[in-house]
Amino acid sequence: MKASGIQASGRRIWGLVYRHLSLYRRSWPRVLELAYWPTLQMIVWGFVTAYLAGVQGNFGSVAAGVLLGGVLLWEVALRSQMGFAISFLEEIWSRNLGHLFVSPLRPAELVAALMAMSVARMLVGVLPAVGLAWAFYGFGLFAMGPVVVLFFVALVAMGWAVALGVTAMILRHGAGAEALAWSVLFGLAPLSAVFYPVSILPHGMREIALMVPATHVFEGMRAALLEGRIAWGHLGAAFGLDLVWLGAGAAIFMGQLRAARQRGALLGMGE
Amino acid sequence: MPPAIECDALTKRYADDAPAAVEDLSFTMPRGATWGLLGGNGAGKTTTIAMLLGLLIPSAGRVTVLGHDMATDRFAALARMNFSSPYVSLPHRLSVRENLTVYGHLYNVPRAARRIEELTERFQMGEFIDRPAGSLSAGQKTRVAIAKALINTPDLLLLDEPTASLDPDTGDWVRGLLETYSAETGAAILLASHNMAEVERLCSHVLMLKQGRVVDSDSPAGLLRKYGRDDMEQVFLDIARDRMAPGRAA
Incomplete structure (x- = not known):
């Protein structure tokens, strides 16, 4: 792609990001809503861990750290997935999808803009909860070191992969499938070993769990918190699986987009 | 041609x-x-x-x-090219100016702000250019939709x-x-x-x-x-x- 082509592509991506940022600029309740659930989760789990630390002494303190780390990092995956899928739903709710798909915006640019919004929404949602955990419960997520950034990236990528699948289902079934945007990742939580090691899972489930990128991130988090080491093997597995999941998500999304163009679903898709 | x-x-x-x-x-x-x-x-x-x-x-x-x-x-x-239909909306919560800016970017319009000013004048949209698109009358919405359709001076x-x-x-x-x-x-x-x-x-x-x-x-x-x-x-x-x-x- 020539420089002018890259510049034009960047401008189209920015155009869609600007559209979503404008929505938040004129609606503070929407911004508040982004941080509401992660903060509430942090408060509830913060009290649970404070209780555990009081009852169980040093072991409780360690367990509390693992729990709080799990809560915060799980929110990273969840908010990334929701940020992507809900930004796409905004286009359906406003019946704007037809205009977007008859503009020169390429599908890859649409996806890039949704990814950018996903990161923005995730940071606005999760960072206040991270600050709360540090200020009130003495848990510093970034005390694990720079590896936390890699945990974030791996979880965000998994959130995008799941969101691509969710968006494909919305293209297939219309706004009737919108509940998936809020619920689908919760179905992966038991397999993701967020609050317990994967070895706790029964055989059969364990093998399936190891195919989930988040499982390796949380194993890596426990290695960092409990043993003070970076589990490079788990990190590598998380990123490798992310690539596979993103590839599969992109293929499903593009397949459903083409199917929607064959059915004529894009022009009239709305609430 | x-x-x-x-x-x-x-x-x-x-x-x-x-x-x-x-x-x-x-x-x-x-x-x-x-x-x-x-x-x-x-x-x-x-x-x-x-x-x-x-x-x-x-x-x-x-x-x-x-x-x-x-x-x-x-x-x-x-x-x-461009397209307008009363059956496809523009985002209701965005102002008319924001909507046109979005499409100015999507169509890679040079000097988009100036183009929006031209369209605002031509379509007499000055009184509602900064109002949310969803709050406009049917006639005003049609003007905005056609202004959007002309944002890239289509052939x-x-x-x-x-x-x-x-x-x-x-x-x-x-x-x-x-x-x-x-x-x-x-x-x-x-x-x-x-x-x-x-x-x-x-x-x-x-x-x-x-x-x-x-x-x-x-x-x-x-x-x-x-x-x-x-x-x-x-x-x-x-x-x-x-x-x-x-x-x-x-």
């Missing part, structure tokens, strides 16, 4: 066992012309426009827009019912604007409309669709002569009710 639109045996079936929504549609629309696409409900107008826009993949046939094959090179064509404009739900005065004003735009830029306009007076005024050529097929095509004056009628509404009814033009086989 390639024509604005070339359709070759364009056909769309939504299911293998369903009747064709559009069948064997072939026409060549020259640059700078304004054509009308007429037909009753379910005649295939929306399906045709969706295929011209690349929103719908044809079952058979080929569409070329401004020299670009829509099957293989649609984004090059989309950058040079081809596809309009679905451009003056639906407008009062006669505003409708006349919009038609005047479209005439001026076409004359100034040499843009081609294809419009689907149920307003026969609008078609007579704007269109140099009309495609009459029925059950997915072109059943007649000519200039409005030619059709009036052919059907021995005084206005296009009567011609429309003749075709809709299978009253063929004198001298044409029933």
Whole structure:
């Protein structure tokens, strides 16, 4: 792609990001809503861990750290997935999808803009909860070191992969499938070993769990918190699986987009 | 210079066992012309426009827009065309200016802010340019939709019912604007409309669709002569009710 082509592509991506940022600029309740659930989760789990630390002494303190780390990092995956899928739903709710798909915006640019919004929404949602955990419960997520950034990236990528699948289902079934945007990742939580090691899972489930990128991130988090080491093997597995999941998500999304163009679903898709 | 639109045996079936929504549609629309696409409900107008826009993949046939094959090179064509329909909205919570800015970026419009000012003046949108699009009246929304459709100074404009739900005065004003735009830029306009007076005024050529097929095509004056009628509404009814033009086989 020539420089002018890259510049034009960047401008189209920015155009869609600007559209979503404008929505938040004129609606503070929407911004508040982004941080509401992660903060509430942090408060509830913060009290649970404070209780555990009081009852169980040093072991409780360690367990509390693992729990709080799990809560915060799980929110990273969840908010990334929701940020992507809900930004796409905004286009359906406003019946704007037809205009977007008859503009020169390429599908890859649409996806890039949704990814950018996903990161923005995730940071606005999760960072206040991270600050709360540090200020009130003495848990510093970034005390694990720079590896936390890699945990974030791996979880965000998994959130995008799941969101691509969710968006494909919305293209297939219309706004009737919108509940998936809020619920689908919760179905992966038991397999993701967020609050317990994967070895706790029964055989059969364990093998399936190891195919989930988040499982390796949380194993890596426990290695960092409990043993003070970076589990490079788990990190590598998380990123490798992310690539596979993103590839599969992109293929499903593009397949459903083409199917929607064959059915004529894009022009009239709305609430 | 390639024509604005070339359709070759364009056909769309939504299911293998369903009747064709559009069948064997072939026409060549020259640059700078304004054509009308007429037909009753379910005649295939929306399906045709969706295929011209690349929103719908044809079952058979080929569409070329401004020299670009829509099957293989649609984004090059989309950058040079635009579309407006009362059935597709702009985000309601964004202001008119924000909406136009978004589309200025999507169409890579040079000096977009200046272009928005020009359109604001031309479409008399100054009093509501910073209001949310959802709070506008039907007439104001139509003006914004057409302003959005002109943001990239398109060489081809596809309009679905451009003056639906407008009062006669505003409708006349919009038609005047479209005439001026076409004359100034040499843009081609294809419009689907149920307003026969609008078609007579704007269109140099009309495609009459029925059950997915072109059943007649000519200039409005030619059709009036052919059907021995005084206005296009009567011609429309003749075709809709299978009253063929004198001298044409029933």
